[in-house]
Amino acid sequence: MALDVATIKKDFPIFERVVNGHRLVYLDSASSSQKPRAVLDAMDHLYETSYANTHRGVYVLGQESTALYEGARERVARFINAPSSREVLFAKNVTEAINLVAYSWGRANLSEGDAVLLTEMEHHANLVPWLVLREERGVELRFLPVGDDYQLDLSDLDRLIDGVKLVGVVGISNVLGTLNPLRQLADAAHAAGAVFLVDGAQYTPHIATDVAELGCDFYGFTGHKMLGPTGIGVLWGREELLDAMPAFLTGGEMIRDVRLDGWTPNELPWKFEAGTQPIAEAVGLAAAIDYLEAVGMEAIREHEVSLTAYALRALTERHGDKLTIFGPSEPAARGGVLSFAYDGVHPHDVSQVLDEAGVCVRAGHHCAKPLMRSLGVNASARASLYVYNDADDVTALGDGLAYAADFFAF
Ligand SMILES: Cc1ncc(COP(=O)(O)O)c(C=O)c1O
Numbered sequence: 279m280a281l282d283v284a285t286i287k288k289d290f291p292i293f294e295r296v297v298n299g300h301r302l303v304y305l306d307s308a309s310s311s312q313k314p315r316a317v318l319d320a321m322d323h324l325y326e327t328s329y330a331n332t333h334r335g336v337y338v339l340g341q342e343s344t345a346l347y348e349g350a351r352e353r354v355a356r357f358i359n360a361p362s363s364r365e366v367l368f369a370k371n372v373t374e375a376i377n378l379v380a381y382s383w384g385r386a387n388l389s390e391g392d393a394v395l396l397t398e399m400e401h402h403a404n405l406v407p408w409l410v411l412r413e414e415r416g417v418e419l420r421f422l423p424v425g426d427d428y429q430l431d432l433s434d435l436d437r438l439i440d441g442v443k444l445v446g447v448v449g450i451s452n453v454l455g456t457l458n459p460l461r462q463l464a465d466a467a468h469a470a471g472a473v474f475l476v477d478g479a480q481y482t483p484h485i486a487t488d489v490a491e492l493g494c495d496f497y498g499f500t501g502h503k504m505l506g507p508t509g510i511g512v513l514w515g516r517e518e519l520l521d522a523m524p525a526f527l528t529g530g531e532m533i534r535d536v537r538l539d540g541w542t543p544n545e546l547p548w549k550f551e552a553g554t555q556p557i558a559e560a561v562g563l564a565a566a567i568d569y570l571e572a573v574g575m576e577a578i579r580e581h582e583v584s585l586t587a588y589a590l591r592a593l594t595e596r597h598g599d600k601l602t603i604f605g606p607s608e609p610a611a612r613g614g615v616l617s618f619a620y621d622g623v624h625p626h627d628v629s630q631v632l633d634e635a636g637v638c639v640r641a642g643h644h645c646a647k648p649l650m651r652s653l654g655v656n657a658s659a660r661a662s663l664y665v666y667n668d669a670d671d672v673t674a675l676g677d678g679l680a681y682a683a684d685f686f687a688f
Pocket of ligand 1: 308371372373374401403448452477479480511
């Protein structure tokens, strides 16, 4: 099932680019992925042939746009094995999706003294909305710590989960690459009477997602990290939960009726889609899903596990103790996110020197400041792998690190 990365790369126009005199080595897909021609074409095609606002025009273009937009919803539902497309809500990104849960479900269900269990490895997107609820309502927040080999420490799970109303967990950490035991946590959440929310931003692009099998109640992900455009994310939620939740943003298609003395919300899924929607972006996301499924999600996962194993081995052999990789040592227990510190070189300097060789890696706190503090660093450099990366890209990273080490040697 090995991927033909050379052929895949040809599907992405950006890889024709030369950066600072070098071929482009893109190792920042955890931040945002590149886009295949099929996604760009699908969006162009909509604008060139069928574009109009959705759900409004009775004319042909309006009907075609609506069919494409609602077709994208059906496509997403099949991709994540959602029981119904009524449960698939389009949002701007996963940050907005999780905010929707916190604002709507959270405000309807949490009051002073109620507890929410998160982990210390959450991205700010699944942390700050809950911090806001703590400030506003006195909701108690508890955190599962990070333990041995950068895995969640579940030794105190029974105590921490007792009495909580929601458990919210990142599927794969965007800093550590840790693949969390979602089914186990879902079962524990349900046994405690809590709902289970997953931040799937780093999971869905890389691993076949089945919201039923994972045991989720809410699941969010974001289009731009999975070969799709920016401006589109998804919240999936169980229908009875979404039905019972109050509207989040208001106005536009989320309305059934408006009177001067009040209003009635629309039914699912439109109840949560206020204003003109990201129509072309939804169409682009559906095309990205088609592309990913044509390559095969299992093949993608297999490719990434073996490339990650190679990267861990090759970089460690070459750079030894100078290189600290923050993440699980076992490739099958992680995604292809490699956060690292290089002895004596600031992560931003690493990133800048790598850029001179055409290698794109991100440096910073990766929007997970509490986790960075617990690792004892302000920032790390991060290389992340995807469907269009291969061993040559890992070698280019290793070469760039050797050059950076020489350049900053003191
Ligand atoms: C784990 C995780 N959650 C949430 C996000 C936020 O994604 P977006 O900016 O698309 O909302 C990211 C993006 O970096 C992420 O890695």
